[in-house]
Amino acid sequence: MDAVCIKGSWDLVMCKDGNGKLEGALVFHIRKYRGFTLLLMPPLTSYSGIYYNYPQNLKRHSKTSFEIRVANNLLEQLPKHDLIYLQLHPSITNGLPFYWKNFHQSTRYTYKIDTSQETDILWENLKGNVRTNIRNSEEACIIESSNLEAFWRHCVAAYAARNRVVPFNRQVLENLSTAFKASDNLEIKLVKSSSDDKVLGGAITVSDQNTRYYLAGFYYPNTSPKYAFSYLLWHIIKNNPQKSFDMEGSIIPEIEHFFRSFGGDLTPHFKVWKVNNILLRWLFKLKTPSFLK
CATH class of the missing domain: 3.40.630.30 (Gcn5-related N-acetyltransferase (GNAT))
Known part of the structure; x- marks a missing residue:
């Protein structure tokens, strides 16, 4: 993060159980821009978001419950901000904690090749x-x-x-x-x-x-x-x-077509964002930033 956060800083929040064992973490990039506090993706960084440290032998319903609890804990710890924007790693398939906190959500795609x-x-x-x-x-x-x-x-x-x-x-x-x-x-x-x-x-x-x-x-x-x-x-x-190669794919048709031809698996991942500042909401109605399109 020190290498990519060139126009701001970075920090993280952690969730631990009663015994102090790490259950999850969220690393984020902080930028100050014209008085606004923005939590954004660093440049040349395709994925961010939550890291889950799952307990062993979780049943499916218990895994989902764990993700929801940990994600809620982490999101509530974030510093006060006017905008947050994250591109989640493809391994994060549960977007409910973000949806329930009124995040906008869209889907991006990459191609992953099993090189094993x-x-x-x-x-x-x-x-x-x-x-x-x-x-x-x-x-x-x-x-x-x-x-x-x-x-x-x-x-x-x-x-x-x-x-x-x-x-x-x-x-x-x-x-x-x-x-x-x-x-x-x-x-x-x-x-x-x-x-x-x-x-x-x-x-x-x-x-x-x-x-x-x-x-x-x-x-x-x-x-x-x-x-x-x-x-x-x-x-x-x-x-x-x-074990794998990630094309960090694009939704631009000609680039997607080229990456697709290498035989990887089309893999979705979430893009989530939330605008908390009323002025920013108004400004974004006039001109939406490219990363939110």
Whole structure:
């Protein structure tokens, strides 16, 4: 959180049982903006929300009751705020505590790939044209580990070539790169043409104990081979040491279509928010922030 909360601070609230054992926690990003107190998602962070430390051998109804009690306890501990906005991890499937506290709720989607499967199965799950694109790129491309400086230089150039602005925050990427320098939790890969060493695309992924997440990437348009970025993602997926790979998917149709072609499971997750300040409610009626759409 220190790495990503560059325009504010962060804190957490905890729920414990009578013996002091942790039952749950909620980590949140705090920003002050023009007199308003906002609890928001940090940049380049797809998931936040509640962590549940479930007791063992819970029945289904007991698990739901546990979630409701812990979530209520955590939400009531939050500091006074004018707006709260969270994107919950896909593992959180119970949105009732938020609904009952008058949160707005919508559904986002990602694609998750079970990378504990054999490579042959992962390959067969790819869309046919993706397999063709990868075959065409294998002989013509090489993939190398790189550093953030090189990644960012090419990222800016690649987005400019498509008349677009880089959507990633460089300071956050630098902070994450520094934070994970002593581990392999952050990887930076570039795909190059094997004939002239020209960079064709790049990707940054980060991981926790169970999952590797797609964080940032780019590709140059009108290059040969044309679909080198597909080959790069395939290389990352098939060599992933974690149990799963999360595309951190998009609802933008062309991006969703590309991620879908890698054969992952369409996985929903909740986006929840609540506006407590009357003035903010009025302002949002005039112009809704992009993250609440």
